[in-house]
């Protein structure tokens with residue numbers, strides 16, 4: 001979880017009018033994993049869901065997601081200028097990516113939410129807030145800075 005977007009706030013407005021946006025809390029990662037697993041079993045698709053196939057399918061979905069943004073230029077946070085139809089389409093493609101990611105994690109026996117929490121903790125060590133706040137430098141650019149001072 002790193003975000004090194006545009007350093008110029010004017011070129012990357014983050015005030016989308018919904019600063020408190022949150023996901024709904026009624027569905028867990030485990031709920032999604034179980035639903036996707038059942039979906040595949042009911043169709044006898046488990047046989048095709050090898051890690052490699054799932055990875056390639058997910059990359060294909062990332063391509064579909066990218067197409068939505070292609071040629072649009074920079075997009076405002078909260079996508080206030082998009083039609084409801086385009087927002088629904090975006091949600092569908094984001095979901096396709098997530099569904100394959102969850103299925104891939106299951107097939108590799110990776111506890112994805114636990115791994116994500118661990119990775120956030122690692123990133124916090126790599127990017128200490130007091131050292132990197134407001135900067136988009138990569139962690140390697142900070143290494144050794146303490147000794148230079």
Ligand SMILES: [Mg+2]
Nearest residue numbers: 061064093096
């Ligand atoms: Mg798709």
